[in-house]
Amino acid sequence: MKNTFGNNIAVTLFGESHGKAIGAVLDGMPAGIPVDEEFIAYQMSLRKSVGAISTARKEADEVKIVSGVFNGMTTGTPVTFIIENQDTKSRDYGELAYKARPGHADYTAEIKYKGFQDFRGGGHFSGRITAGLVAVGAVVISALKSEGITIGTHILSCGGVNDRTFNNIPADIDSLNNKEFAVLDDEKADEMKSAILSAKNDGDSVGGILETAVNGMPAGYGEPWFDTVEGLLAHALFSIPAVKGVEFGAGFRYANMRGSQANDSFRNINNSICTSTNNCGGILGGITDGMPIIFRCAVKPTPSIYKEQQTINLKTNEDTDLQIKGRHDPAIVHRARVVADSVTAIVLYDLLRNK
Amino acid sequence: MKNTFGNNIAVTLFGESHGKAIGAVLDGMPAGIPVDEEFIAYQMSLRKSVGAISTARKEADEVKIVSGVFNGMTTGTPVTFIIENQDTKSRDYGELAYKARPGHADYTAEIKYKGFQDFRGGGHFSGRITAGLVAVGAVVISALKSEGITIGTHILSCGGVNDRTFNNIPADIDSLNNKEFAVLDDEKADEMKSAILSAKNDGDSVGGILETAVNGMPAGYGEPWFDTVEGLLAHALFSIPAVKGVEFGAGFRYANMRGSQANDSFRNINNSICTSTNNCGGILGGITDGMPIIFRCAVKPTPSIYKEQQTINLKTNEDTDLQIKGRHDPAIVHRARVVADSVTAIVLYDLLRNK
């Protein structure tokens, strides 16, 4: 299904970084869901480049809804979001028409699309395409909120600086959703920004880890095989450019645990079934258990760096050197956080629509 | 789509641990692919419980193919595998009809299926259902091999003991496929088995990490959004019971890298485009780059342990204690390795069928 994801609701992404417009179609939303254009704009702002730690490319990112909304509410038919591209300096990318940027999709796109891809600014592979996901996500996040489900993502690690982990859900989630730079321990924000700037000054970039928590997801959603909650979330999360790992609950730490440490005991607390720990990240046998869903995404460093790199010429296949110019982010982890929230919302809302 | 996975080829899993039979339907295989029943039996043997480090339940696991194969070759229509259950001691599970085993799907199944699930031996959630995946996988692994693509999985870590990582592909892959206990450094096998036995003696269990390598996958497969190679593989891999994390290439280690370390330089080596390192695990922009695909799966410790645990009574919701009896594995990581190979084969063969 390529650029479409979802079963009960489905998101289709389209557009290229330097084309006329990017956008998304959200199909399957029930009729009568409020669409809050201010909240969409707020979410778009969280994804935007900010200050010295981000790319110099500035886009208005004004989201036009051209279908599926009537009198401020969903009609039940496809909602289409269009975001026009404006600040497209295609001249910056001349050399990149034939030199594959290491860590980017230039080479794989050339092979897959036989040279017909729109290479300008990464084309359809650009992180810019996530703007459509964020617009869709804003509508879905609102819908989830009205069902008592909230989602928050923080930068657990960036440039060697670690934030504390979630220890107070849902308050932690609420606090994140009001922050431009999403850390739980505010003192870490400046340290991370310094690390990012330091890399930028070296003509380099940094990676990081995003940690997401979901509160309020009821027990009983997901399937035992294939459409496990982990499988569905991971499937979608790996679409966030640069995500190269996804782990749930204790994740890779499970490898060094024994069963007696790893198992979460069930307890009845005030007539509600809980687990005393949450190593499983809220998912057992592929199915939600009613506890918070917790997962982490590994984000690789932005591949566009100013340092000179070795690569090949796509037209001649010969070795060459590359000095990337243009406007780039020394880190994307702080901008990707709202994309993680959006993707999570889409997957969970889709699951909730199973009868 | 619940218990069905795939686009060009599709696998449907069915069955319960203590029902009449388990099995799978493999649809979409081209006509004329040889089906080697001996190789199927060999793969099934790798998944079987072996010696002291595994459960005492012994199943013949004889695979009957009831459709889709004619004169030893696929017909192009659905191939159906039936594996009858024989060694089903249902009496062992009496108490488990109403006590939720921590770390298992008993509680989430009760919520999802409203008490109608076949709870015996974990029912449809049992690791036994992976036998169907392995049967399917054997056919697909053979088909991939004839296209020059090989897959191998080793136990990178188990019970605190670490194997070396891949450093000689494809020879490492070939060596693994002839080993019953899959480690690259043979000296680690006994250490790991000791660690497993030690946990068993304590009435406990251990987790681990599986690492998989794929050689020969051509460049250009996968999609930029949603159906990325990472997303598709992760979607399927999280169906392997106990897998709670999946990372590709450098994975979570990317978090502490800078772009200049992380980026894999492209080089033309003997008229073949390679990367000098393989941090990206053979996937860029969601698309294969022609280098080996490398990923790791975190496997949680077997949740069935003999130590007494706290849990709830599913019928009364009251707190209670649980002492699991019956036959269980102190580790499953060594048995899950062939399941990882099988799932990987299914996803990649499906991708290769895209025109």
Added chain:
Amino acid sequence: MKNTFGNNIAVTLFGESHGKAIGAVLDGMPAGIPVDEEFIAYQMSLRKSVGAISTARKEADEVKIVSGVFNGMTTGTPVTFIIENQDTKSRDYGELAYKARPGHADYTAEIKYKGFQDFRGGGHFSGRITAGLVAVGAVVISALKSEGITIGTHILSCGGVNDRTFNNIPADIDSLNNKEFAVLDDEKADEMKSAILSAKNDGDSVGGILETAVNGMPAGYGEPWFDTVEGLLAHALFSIPAVKGVEFGAGFRYANMRGSQANDSFRNINNSICTSTNNCGGILGGITDGMPIIFRCAVKPTPSIYKEQQTINLKTNEDTDLQIKGRHDPAIVHRARVVADSVTAIVLYDLLRNK
């Protein structure tokens, strides 16, 4: 998705006419739906060959359920039906290994499957494969009945003899479900049987039209584009071997109507919204309107006839003559009727599971 159909529930068909077994997997049924093995056997009997007007091949058609049912009720996980083949006289089909029977799939199968298909008795194309659909259908028909929805199909036309159309729903539906030979006007049964026998005596066969009515389907199901109720039903109904046309309500008669005759007026009758006529067959804009769903399927004459025919040799591509032997039906319309009910049930139950 080839041999799998459905979204919320999904049916996978497998098997060949002269292989070990045929069957089906029904996934997505909610947990706790009663499975009545007697009713399954009754439905299977309606599909069976009966007396002089049907093939001499007799199959016990005993349906074994090997998964997904526990204590007589669905567990919520895949229900697998296995029907073993017994009365397989493969020697009858020798010449058909290389002569394409006109009107059959022998030639198209040879092209599609490159000669690897199981040609015996039509293989995977055999009408026998519909036995799996009928087994699945029996479970779904019961589930629909418990929601107040009933389905009935009669032979509107066969061998030049016409039955009356529905004029008393739901009583007509109920009466059909107790008849072995499904006509509304019982006097037509013998006439039709005579027409079938007459064709048989000529070494020939006859076609016909099936008409189906559904009562109790609530308004509001279906989609405006693509997944219209007409589109979904037709998609599935064309899988019934020999169906070559599907029309809803007035269908092709609409061509000669004017809008003022064609439009069904809405009326409030006892606080229920009805239409005064039902030319649209219960579907407007692709969505159910709460009136009975009415449609007709054109069924071509059984292509296996005893008269000598012209055809080609599949191995040499040369013209040749063919004298079909073996056991065949001079008509299948009376046997296909329960298949139509089953397919209809599957599509509608799937639709009803949309939230």
Added chain:
Amino acid sequence: MKNTFGNNIAVTLFGESHGKAIGAVLDGMPAGIPVDEEFIAYQMSLRKSVGAISTARKEADEVKIVSGVFNGMTTGTPVTFIIENQDTKSRDYGELAYKARPGHADYTAEIKYKGFQDFRGGGHFSGRITAGLVAVGAVVISALKSEGITIGTHILSCGGVNDRTFNNIPADIDSLNNKEFAVLDDEKADEMKSAILSAKNDGDSVGGILETAVNGMPAGYGEPWFDTVEGLLAHALFSIPAVKGVEFGAGFRYANMRGSQANDSFRNINNSICTSTNNCGGILGGITDGMPIIFRCAVKPTPSIYKEQQTINLKTNEDTDLQIKGRHDPAIVHRARVVADSVTAIVLYDLLRNK
């Protein structure tokens, strides 16, 4: 999947008759397919209202492609078509906000979307949405033509006037594609137009039958169950508003045939396997046989007529009368013909992309 159709290629439709824009996303097209904007405009013109026999609403129907095309060719990523709505006289529809037009989707939309639908001009149910299908279809028709496959649809019947059927393929197809009013026998054009005008003068409308032929489709495409060529085509064709029946080859005429008349004999003619007749419409066992594909769609009369009709008030559920004003087509069969071509092209191109 609601408003998305297809497997290898997928079309998503969006928009409302009186919203900001309508359009479509076409995903899965291979890279490097030429996109001829002039041909798109030509196809759009065939769908447009023309002269006295069509609605007075005139739309520029300018198609903007905002993604997926670079240097005049597909890039391999989603192609998005946007058609802005301009001539939207919403004031015409005031009364229709609460009176259900007989034969329209107003009532079923009200039930399905709980009153939140955009009712103006039929909203998402409007025939206007087919403009997106035609834009997509134009690209796909071009791609098919370059593979030697051509499609043509004529008005077999309209207002009681019948055209001749296909008797000279592919010449008949070519001739149709140059005609604004698609009949094979040109003398019938004026008769049909007169019949349409006569109905218009009576404040009424007429229905008809479209017949489509496809030349050059190779043998071997389609599946035996569910994804039969008939099933896939019918699934999509029933999305064309007002289509209420689809039949292939002899279709409903099969009912009165005997097998000896119905079966198409295979013959080797100049080393090419043909059938001497084409009753099966080019499809056997759900699979193309290499002969022309032939099918017919029954089109109901435009439900919007000026004559007074009986209906209900959607807000009060009370009986009322309705006098439709606004601009409407007395027939849509002549405009739907290019939609039939487009839908056919989408389904067949999708099939051809199966490996």
